[in-house]
Amino acid sequence: MRSWMGIFLMFLAVTVVSCSNAKTEDETTQYDKPDKFTVETMAVNKEVRAAKITFSGTVTSDKTVMLMPKIMGYIRSISVDIGDSFRKNDVLVSISSDELSARVKRAESALKEARIGLKQAESGLKMAQMEKRKAEAQFNLAEKTYKRYKRLLKSESVSQQEYDQVESEYLSAKESYDIAVENINLAEKKLNQAGSKIEQSKAMLSETQSYIDYKKIKAPFDGVVLKKLSEEGNLASPGNAVLKIGSNEKIVAAEIGERLFNNVSVGDNVTISYPSGNMSFTAVIKNKSSQIMPGSRKFTVETTAKDILPAGAYVKVMVAEGQNEGVFIPRSAVKQVGQLNAVIIKEGDQAKMRILKLGREIGNKVEVLSGLSGGEKLVLTDVELIESGDRLKEK
Known part of the structure; x- marks a missing residue:
């Protein structure tokens, strides 16, 4: 019995000491409040201060363009994605067009045939010129002989039969010469036609080759990709946009309540707050819509913005309305x-x-x-x- 009592007293003593130590530690950690x-x-x-009303706004590019192909074909590659930056004249989209390649081959073949035709026309003209010179020489000789026999016939120095023979040869030579002259005219006409066909074929080939550049859609300015509207392997055609791009220069677009329509003008200052970036700055209204939207009873304004703001960011636009x-x-x-x-x-x-x-x-x-x-x-x-x-x- 005494042993159990001794154990109990020892346990009680340890507990009291522990509690005393804990209390001392708590007391030392308490704040020492001054009087x-x-x-x-x-x-x-x-x-x-100036009274301001806050509206929601969105950061967007100052200039946006929908990039559309000028030829039909399958999209071979799109080298950018949403948010990517690019420089002017960078190739953003490549298009594969079998039909365009076939047109180029046809134009090249037509030019080749036109050049062959030109050579043939040049050879024909040379032959016609040679025949003309030969016929002209024979005609000149026959004409002189004919005139001489005509005089001799009057003096009865030659017989009628001899004169008739010379006259027949003269008329035959004249006909051959006239035919040679006509052949020259025809050869020159063919040469001119061949030359025209050469020019037409060259123009057709040049036009077709210019379409080769249309297989690459290039950036018209420095900017950023706002939307990707198609994918590689899809069919591209004129009128259907592949990308929506914007310039690096930013603006803020906001819809303002109708009652402020007459109080807001282009050139006015507004305050832009970008909560996510812990940033605010003064901006200037660049554009103001000329009419109020019937559904929302609001009008749109566009303001200047800092280029470091990301496109699509949410901002607050604070517009002054008198003082309070x-x-x-x-x-x-x-x-x-x-x-x-x-x-x-x-x-x-x-x-x-x-x-x-x-x-x-x-x-x-x-x-x-x-x-x-x-x-x-x-x-x-x-x-x-x-x-x-x-x-x-x-x-």
Whole structure:
């Protein structure tokens, strides 16, 4: 019995010591809160600022183009994908066209035949010229003989039979000469026709070969791929786009409410906020639609944008609408209490917590929609440590 009692007393002693040590450790880790916080404060005042209304906008390229083939054929390759950048004259799409290759071969064959025809026409003209010279010589001799016999016949120096023979030879030579002259004209005509056919064949071949360039769709400017509208192996045809591309220069497109139509003009400044990139900047309205869309009762504006913004990014467009009076405080003075926004106010030497409803942020300040009305002393330092009821003193 005594042994069991001894074991129990030893266990109790160990437990007491352990609890004592644990308590000591907890006490050493507790925050040593001061009796008074020495703080910086500022007087809350109302300020007159430009009233701004926020609309959603989208970043897009300043210039967009739908790339379409000029010939029909199968897409052999597309060298870019959505989001890829390219330079002017880069080959973006290659098209394979058996029909175009066949047209080139036909044009080359027609030119070859035309050149053969030209050589034949040139040879024909040379032969006709030789025949003409020969016929001309025979005709000249026959004509002289005929004229001489005509004079001799008058003086009865030759017989009628001899004269008739010479006259017949003269007329035959004249007919041969006339035929030779006509053959020259025909040969020259054939040569001209062959020359024209050469020019036509060359023009046809040049035109057909120019279509070879259409097998490659090149970039008209430096830019980025916005959409890929077809795939390799698909049939491409004129009028059906393969890619949608845009220039590197960016704009922001936004739809603005109808009531601001007369307040917004080209050249006005607006504020662009890019939440994902923690960026804001001033932009200028470049274009404004001339009419209001019946369904949405909105109109479209386009503004300048920073080129570093990615195409398709969501942004906020803030448009000025007169001025309003409001309370603006440093964003650093606001603390999170659960899901709520709060600040510490100094009343006398006591800290009071105020729950706020916040509005727009402008620089390092935030608008207070409710919770402060002006005239309060706002605590700027140690706001995360101070609680309601804590004693305060100003620096």
